[in-house]
Amino acid sequence: MLLKRHTIKGGIDLVRLRPEESLFFYGEGYVALSHVLGLPHSHLRGPDRGPITFNGEEAGGEASVYVQDSFEWTRNLRTQVGLRFDRYDLKMSSSHFSPRVSASYRLSERGTTLHASYDHFFVPPAVENVLISSAGLTRYVQGFDQPLPPLRPIVENQVELGLTQPVHRNLRVSATGYYRESKGPVHTVLFPDTRIYAYANFDKGKAYGLELKADVPVVARLGISAYVNYALSRVYFWNPITAGFVDEDHHFGNTERFLAPMDQTHSLNGGVTYRNRRGFWVSTTAEYGSGTPLEEAHETEASGGPQRVPVHFTQDLSFGVDLLRNQDQPRLSLQFNVENVTNNVYVVSQESTFSPGEYYNPRFFSSSLKIRF
Numbered sequence: 064m065l066l067k068r069h070t071i072k073g074g075i076d077l078v079r080l081r082p083e084e085s086l087f088f089y090g091e092g093y094v095a096l097s098h099v100l101g102l103p104h105s106h107l108r109g110p111d112r113g114p115i116t117f118n119g120e121e122a123g124g125e126a127s128v129y130v131q132d133s134f135e136w137t138r139n140l141r142t143q144v145g146l147r148f149d150r151y152d153l154k155m156s157s158s159h160f161s162p163r164v165s166a167s168y169r170l171s172e173r174g175t176t177l178h179a180s181y182d183h184f185f186v187p188p189a190v191e192n193v194l195i196s197s198a199g200l201t202r203y204v205q206g207f208d209q210p211l212p213p214l215r216p217i218v219e220n221q222v223e224l225g226l227t228q229p230v231h232r233n234l235r236v237s238a239t240g241y242y243r244e245s246k247g248p249v250h251t252v253l254f255p256d257t258r259i260y261a262y263a264n265f266d267k268g269k270a271y272g273l274e275l276k277a278d279v280p281v282v283a284r285l286g287i288s289a290y291v292n293y294a295l296s297r298v299y300f301w302n303p304i305t306a307g308f309v310d311e312d313h314h315f316g317n318t319e320r321f322l323a324p325m326d327q328t329h330s331l332n333g334g335v336t337y338r339n340r341r342g343f344w345v346s347t348t349a350e351y352g353s354g355t356p357l358e359e360a361h362e363t364e365a366s367g368g369p370q371r372v373p374v375h376f377t378q379d380l381s382f383g384v385d386l387l388r389n390q391d392q393p394r395l396s397l398q399f400n401v402e403n404v405t406n407n408v409y410v411v412s413q414e415s416t417f418s419p420g421e422y423y424n425p426r427f428f429s430s431s432l433k434i435r436f
Contacts, residue, residue, distance in 0.1 A: 068134055068135045068136075069132055069133070069134050070132070070133040070134075071130070071131070071132050071133075072130075072131055073128070073129060073130040073131065074128070074129055075126075075127070075128050076125075076126070076127040076128075077124070077125075077126050077127075078124050078125045078126075079122075079124040080121075080122070080123050080124045080125075080153055080190060081120070081121070081122045081123075082120070082121060082153075082190060082193055082194055083119070083120040083194075084117070084118075084119055084120075084192060084193075084194040084195050085117065085118045085119075086115065086116065086117040086118075086195050086259070087114055087115075087116050088107070088109075088114060088115045088116075088254055088257065088259065089113075089114035089115075090106075090107045090108065090115075090254075090255055090256070091108075092256065093255040093256040094106060094107075096256075105204055105205065105206070105255075105310050105311055106204070106205035106206075107203055107204055107205070107254075107255065107310050108203060108205070109203055115200060115203055117194075117195055117198055117200070119194040119195075119198065120194075121153060121154060121194055122153075123151075123152045123153030123154070124152065124153065125149060125150065125151045125152070125153075125187055126149070126150045127147060127148065127149045127150075128147070128148050129145060129146065129147035129148070130145065130146055131143060131144070131145035131146075132144050132145070138169075139168055139169040139170075140166070140167075140168050140169075141166070141167050141168075142164070142165065142166045142167075143163075143164065143165045143166075144162075144163070144164050145162070145163045145164075146160065146161070146162050146163075147160070147161040147162075147163075147185070148160050148161075149161065149185050149187070151187045151216060153187075153188075153193065154193065154194065154197040154213040154214065155197070155212070155213045155214070155215065157215070157216055159185040159216070159218070161182075161183045161184060161185045162183050163180070163181065163182045163183065164180065164181050165178070165179065165180035165181075166178065166179055166180070167179075173229050174227070174228075174229040174235075175226070175227070175228050175229070176226070176227045177225075177226055178223075178224075178225050178226075178227070178239075179222075179223065179224045179225070180221075180222070180223045181220075181221070181222050182219075182220075182221045182222075183218075183219070183220055184217070184218070184219040184220075184221065185216055185217075185218055186216055186217040186218075186219070186249075187216045188214040188215070188216060188249065188262065189249070189262060191260070191262075192259075192260060192261050192262065193214060193262075195259075195261050195308065196213075196214050196252075196261040196262040196263070196307045196308045197212075197213030197214050197306075197307065198210075198308075199211060199212075200261075200308050201304075201308055201309065204309075204310055206315075207315050211263075211304065211305070211306050211307060211308065211309075212305070212306045213306060213307075214249070214262055214263075214264060214306055214307045215247045215264050215305070215306045216247070217245055217246070217247050217248055217249055217264075218245070218246045218247065219243055219244065219245045219246070219248075220243070220244050221241060221242070221243040221244075222241065222242055222243075223239055223240070223241045224239070224240055224241075225237060225238055225239030225240065226238055226239075233279050233280065233282050234277065234278075234279055235277070235278055235279075235280070236275070236276065236277045237275070237276045237277075238273065238274070238275050238276075239273070239274045239276075240271075240272070240273050240274075241270075241271065241272060241273075241274075242270075242271045243268075243269070243270045243271070244267070244268070244269055245267060245268035245269070245270075246267055247264040247265070247266075247267075247305065247306070248264070248265050248267070248268035248300060248323075249262050249263065249264055249265075249307070250262070250263065250265070250300070250323070250324055250325075252307070252308055252309050252310065254310065255310060261307065261308040262307050262308070263304045263306070263307035263308055263309045263314075264304065264305050264306040264307050265300045265301060265302065265303075265304060265305065265314075266300075266301045266302060266303055266304075266305055266318070267300075267301045268298070268299060268300045268301065268323065269298070269299045270296065270297065270298040270299070270323075271296070271297060272294060272295050272296030272297060273294070273295045273296075274292065274293070274294045274295075275292070275293045275294075276290070276291070276292045276293075277290065277291050278290040278291075281338070285337075286337055286338045286339050286340070287335065287336070287337050288335070288336045288338075289333070289334065289335040289336070290333060290334055291331075291332075291333035292330075292331070292332050292333065293329075293330070293331050294329070294330040294331075295328065295329060296326070296327065296328065296330070297322075297326060297328065298322070298323040298325060298326040299320050299321065299322060299323060299326075300320070300321060300322075300323045301318060301319070301320050301321075302314050302315075302317050302318055302319050302320075302321070303315050303316065303317065303318065322356045323356075324355060324356065324412055325355060325412070326355060326356055327352050327353055327354065327355050328353050329351070329352070329353040330350075330351070330352050330353070331350070331351040331352075332348065332349065332350040332351070333348065333349055334346060334347060334348035334349070335347055342384050342385035342386065343382075343383075343384045343385075344382065344383055344384070344385075345380075345381070345382040346380070346381045346382070347378065347379065347380050347381075348378065348379045349376065349377065349378045349379075350375075350376070350377050350378075351374070351375070351376045352374065352375050353371070353374050354371035354372040354373055354374050354375070355371060355372055355411070355412045356370070356371055357370045357371060357372060357413055372409070372410040372411070372412060372413060373409065373410065375407060375409035375423070376407065377403050377404075377405070377407050377409075377423065378403070378404045378405060379400070379401065379402045379403065379404065380400070380401045380404055381398060381399065381400045381401075382398075382399055383396060383397055383398035383399060384396070384397055394434065394435050394436075395432070395433070395434055395435075396432070396433040396435075397430070397431075397432055398430060398431045398432075398433070399428075399429075399430045400427075400428070400429045400430065400431075401426065401427070401428055402424065402426070402427040402428075402429070403423065403424060403425060403426050403427060404426065405426075406425055406426040407423070408422050408423060408424075408425050409422065409423050410422055411423055
């Protein structure tokens with residue numbers, strides 16, 4: 064809705080959930096191998112030292128409503144203010160208001176822009192294995208022997224401050240710093256020596272970093288566009304586990320800080336696209352990552368910093384042609400893709416001795432045909 068210098072929009076989102084889950088886990092093989100190899104482990108057994116079994120079905124959902132107002136104060140100053148309300152009900156019930164505000168101010172006629180924002184987030188638990196995660200199965204972890212509460216939503220506060228600067232008509236650069244605090248951050252937990260994932264809430268989390276971007280819009284004369292992004296970041300979690308499921312009992316009795324499993328200090332990605340007037344185009348992208356922590360990574364001078372999975376560098380290639388053009392709008396497009404051109408099947412993450420590593424996909428070919436009416 065437009066009202067003078069206001070642009071107001073709103074919406075409603077209704078989700079109905081009815082998960083049904085079953086679990087059978089018998090961890091004697093993993094325990095026996097741990098004893099043979101002398102590896103740390105937790106005993107995870109059901110009643111009478113037998114298997115853990117679970118069968119459950121639950122009904123619930125989420126209802127959300129939001130409203131947002133964009134206001135142009137002057138030619139150079141714009142603000143956005145929004146408010147969202149969520150009501151979540153599945154294994155646990157929670158209602159939450161989430162405000163957000165952002166502002167941008169153009170400092171010069173060249174387009175130099177300063178932007179800032181504050182966001183308050185409410186993130187419900189993932190639907191995958193939500194019943195298993197919320198069934199209090201920590202009562203079967205030796206040394207803990209009591210159930211944890213059902214999974215909780217994540218509540219976060221984030222602030223950002225950045226600057227965008229056009230350097231040339233064909234080059235724009237920007238820098239953005241951010242800081243985020245989380246209450247009840249969630250991460251996956253793998254049942255030992257399996258591919259069964261559950262989830263757990265940690266006590267709190269913190270993330271901060273800097274993102275640098277440069278992009279070249281399409282240069283009409285050359286038909287070339289490009290971009291490059293670099294991110295420097297750090298992500299921490301704090302013990303103890305407060306809800307959900309975890310099979311490592313050392314998370315229960317302390318309040319230590321550790322590097323979060325998704326922490327990756329350096330990330331770099333970029334791409335170049337060429338498109339000619341006859342509709343042919345080709346695009347290539349590349350990505351570099353410095354690796355995520357192995358297991359629980361405590362940074363100390365004695366250890367020389369946390370161990371990480373190896374760095375990775377991958378490239379993708381796409382090319383295609385736009386056919387049956389009508390007033391410069393393609394009606395038929397044919398595209399071919401080659402992902403991970405060099406077939407670098409690297410380890411994305413590996414959190415513990417009994418967690419099989421998560422690997423990036425090998426070289427992958429695909430194609431698509433798009434028809435526009």
